[in-house]
Amino acid sequence: MCDAGQVRLARILSVVPLLAAAMLAMPASRADAQSAAEIGQRVAALADSMKATQKLLNAERVRQALPLDDSLVVDGVTVLFPGIAIDARNRNAVREGIIDARRSLDERFGAGTSSLLDGDLWSITFPNHAPNAPFERAAFAEGRDPSARTRNGDYSLPLSAGEIEDFMLSRAGRRLMQRNAVLDEFVGVAFSFRDNERQAYVARRLLALSASSVARNCAAGAMSACRAVLNPQARDKWFAPSDSARPNARAVPLGVHGSLARTALDVGGPRFLQAISAPNTSDEPLVILATAAGVTPDSLLRAWSAGLNESGATNAEPTLAFAAAAFFWSGFFLLIATRRRPR
Amino acid sequence: MKRFLAPLLLVVGAVMAFFVLVPEQSTMTFREMMRDRNPALAAIQQRLDAQQDSFRLLNGARGRLLALEIARRLPRSSQRFAMSADRGVPEAVRLSYERVIRDELAPVIGSLQHPIRVHFVNDVQQEGRPRRIAVLPRDATEPCTLVLLIAAGGSERFRPLTNEQVVSTCGFYATFGMPGPGVSSWLLETRGRHAAGFSLPPREEQNPRTRLTSTNAVYEPALTACVAGDDAACEMSWDGPEWQARMTTSDALYIKETRGTVAVPPSSARFLPGRNLSDLRRAMTDARFGELWRSDKDPAAAYLDIEGRSIAHFVRERLLLEVEPYRPGPLRAELPFMLGIAVAAVVAFAGITLTKRARS
Numbered sequence: 230m231c232d233a234g235q236v237r238l239a240r241i242l243s244v245v246p247l248l249a250a251a252m253l254a255m256p257a258s259r260a261d262a263q264s265a266a267e268i269g270q271r272v273a274a275l276a277d278s279m280k281a282t283q284k285l286l287n288a289e290r291v292r293q294a295l296p297l298d299d300s301l302v303v304d305g306v307t308v309l310f311p312g313i314a315i316d317a318r319n320r321n322a323v324r325e326g327i328i329d330a331r332r333s334l335d336e337r338f339g340a341g342t343s344s345l346l347d348g349d350l351w352s353i354t355f356p357n358h359a360p361n362a363p364f365e366r367a368a369f370a371e372g373r374d375p376s377a378r379t380r381n382g383d384y385s386l387p388l389s390a391g392e393i394e395d396f397m398l399s400r401a402g403r404r405l406m407q408r409n410a411v412l413d414e415f416v417g418v419a420f421s422f423r424d425n426e427r428q429a430y431v432a433r434r435l436l437a438l439s440a441s442s443v444a445r446n447c448a449a450g451a452m453s454a455c456r457a458v459l460n461p462q463a464r465d466k467w468f469a470p471s472d473s474a475r476p477n478a479r480a481v482p483l484g485v486h487g488s489l490a491r492t493a494l495d496v497g498g499p500r501f502l503q504a505i506s507a508p509n510t511s512d513e514p515l516v517i518l519a520t521a522a523g524v525t526p527d528s529l530l531r532a533w534s535a536g537l538n539e540s541g542a543t544n545a546e547p548t549l550a551f552a553a554a555a556f557f558w559s560g561f562f563l564l565i566a567t568r569r570r571p572r
Numbered sequence: 573m574k575r576f577l578a579p580l581l582l583v584v585g586a587v588m589a590f591f592v593l594v595p596e597q598s599t600m601t602f603r604e605m606m607r608d609r610n611p612a613l614a615a616i617q618q619r620l621d622a623q624q625d626s627f628r629l630l631n632g633a634r635g636r637l638l639a640l641e642i643a644r645r646l647p648r649s650s651q652r653f654a655m656s657a658d659r660g661v662p663e664a665v666r667l668s669y670e671r672v673i674r675d676e677l678a679p680v681i682g683s684l685q686h687p688i689r690v691h692f693v694n695d696v697q698q699e700g701r702p703r704r705i706a707v708l709p710r711d712a713t714e715p716c717t718l719v720l721l722i723a724a725g726g727s728e729r730f731r732p733l734t735n736e737q738v739v740s741t742c743g744f745y746a747t748f749g750m751p752g753p754g755v756s757s758w759l760l761e762t763r764g765r766h767a768a769g770f771s772l773p774p775r776e777e778q779n780p781r782t783r784l785t786s787t788n789a790v791y792e793p794a795l796t797a798c799v800a801g802d803d804a805a806c807e808m809s810w811d812g813p814e815w816q817a818r819m820t821t822s823d824a825l826y827i828k829e830t831r832g833t834v835a836v837p838p839s840s841a842r843f844l845p846g847r848n849l850s851d852l853r854r855a856m857t858d859a860r861f862g863e864l865w866r867s868d869k870d871p872a873a874a875y876l877d878i879e880g881r882s883i884a885h886f887v888r889e890r891l892l893l894e895v896e897p898y899r900p901g902p903l904r905a906e907l908p909f910m911l912g913i914a915v916a917a918v919v920a921f922a923g924i925t926l927t928k929r930a931r932s
């Protein structure tokens with residue numbers, strides 16, 4: 230009853246500013262002639278109102294946010310969450326996800342790699358949650374500020390250990406790249422310790438469908454073209470004169486860079502993880518990645534290009550549905566063909 | 573073997589039928605997902621939305637009025653093409669836009685049919701990307717003025733987007749001169765929305781990724797009816813009440829005072845396919861389009877006179893390009909099914925042959 234009353238009151242109150250905003254705009258439509266400067270004053274007043282409302286909304290979000298009154302600490306990773314929202318099953322998923330991610334990092338990339346996650350602090354919040362409604366979507370954000378709107382992950386409940394593992398592997402990748410300023414800028418958030426195959430497939434598509442013919446040549450296997458589009462300092466070589474793209478356009482998105490960095494990790498193994506923090510000997514990300522992987526830039530490019538092509542072949546394999554359909558119809562025809570005819 | 577095959581087929585068939593027949597769960601749209609379901613927060617958000625709507629309307633009118641005022645008081649230039657800028661406009665932004673404008677006008681720069689004026693404004697109330705507003709000339713003595721509102725003290729990182737149209741309606745003036753009375757009044761009535769893009773890239777020249785990721789243009793009932801063959805729907809799509817209604821919701825303030833201005837949307841390359849002058853120009857020869865441009869009738873009627881057929885044909889042909897299936901890669905989507913049938917035929921043939929042999 231109390232909730233219903235509050236809702237009604239909130240609805241009534243919401244109409245007042247609506248009317249005020251409408252009144253602010255209405256006289257303008259009826260005014261005979263005003264200068265741009267006069268309307269500019271009205272615009273400035275509206276902008277101030279919007280800022281005030283946004284501030285109110287932020288404050289209300291903080292007030293309405295469920296308290297982060299429970300936590301999990303798993304192998305050095307702390308996760309805060311509202312105890313009411315995360316039941317035992319979801320807690321287990323978070324716990325298993327973190328453990329799996331750490332194990333995967335240590336087993337695949339060398340003991341101690343999981344230390345990239347050490348000291349991480351995450352909050353699980355429910356920004357769009359309605360009171361008395363079931364909990365549906367959980368937002369993962371770094372730190373403990375419930376008003377922070379920057380979400381690093383958004384998942385439906387119930388959480389799965391696989392999702393949390395992928396999330397942690399991505400965050401570990403981000404942590405690694407942050408150790409090198411040039412690479413951090415080169416790949417942004419596009420580097421992950423997750424399997425490279427999907428990323429390589431997406432990178433191949435992005436290259437093949439780029440507005441830049443240089444990038445498309447790279448997708449076709451031209452190493453010099455790849456080197457040009459992957460070099461942030463060679464902007465003038467990203468597009469051929471015949472390409473219909475503006476000078477400010479990007480030849481390839483960050484996902485392609487992420488896939489190259491991921492290949493460098495595969496090639497270099499544990500050595501790459503150590504070498505990435507060393508002082509750079511070049512400004513070119515490709516050279517830095519190749520040096521960290523212990524190979525020449527051309528070798529890295531060839532390995533990357535081969536990975537892209539393999540990913541295309543793997544993704545073109547028939548699906549399970551296709552196999553089931555083929556089996557069904559084959560069997561059906563076989564059954565008819567071998568039926569016993571009445572004598 | 574048959575004893576096992578029949579039940580196995582039944583099971584596989586049942587599983588397949590389950591996946592085919594069970595309705596897909598409804599997926600939430602991004603907007604629904606982001607909407608706050610807490611009533612107290614939703615009420616404040618609603619208030620903020622209303623303020624933002626008012627702000628957008630009022631600020632839109634302010635920009636048009638400002639452009640109009642500036643265009644009217646700019647000193648006349650003896651040159652057919654002139655560019656100028658307020659003090660304080662970031663040079664990098666100005667240069668990048670100037671380059672785009674010169675590129676767009678390159679085919680006609682040597683033989684401008686109407687003077688073009690470009691002015692960059694250091695606008696203290698502009699935020700984010702530069703806004704482009706074309707101020708149409710009232711007579712042949714006035715230039716077509718393109719006013720770019722650049723955020724004062726704003727970031728220098730703003731550059732024209734890929735395929736961004738800047739010259740807009742002024743490009744038609746530069747190429748074909750002053751429009752005839754019919755087209756002129758049509759431009760004023762529609763506030764130039766159908767003429768905001770001047771040098772739209774044709775669909776086949778567009779970046780394939782844009783084609784793959786852009787929304788399907790044929791999402792309105794009238795457009796679907798047009799594609800299906802309804803001429804009346806095509807004509808209505810070109811210049812119908814639907815556009816008038818849309819215009820009034822996004823551009824409802826100071827209509828009279830801002831008459832003669834055209835607000836250029838940031839991504840006019842994908843703007844109103846099949847319902848803009850640029851597409852129409854591309855579908856006609858330059859000579860015929862010039863005739864249409866100088867006509868004393870509105871474009872639809874002029875098109876009928878010149879081409880001898882209704883504008884509906886042009887709209888439909890252009891929309892059909894939008895719905896044309898496009899699949900990247902060497903494989904066709906039907907190939908797995910065709911392969912499946914081929915495999916089934918081979919197995920069936922083998923079965924029949926083996927059965928015949930066993931019986932003989």
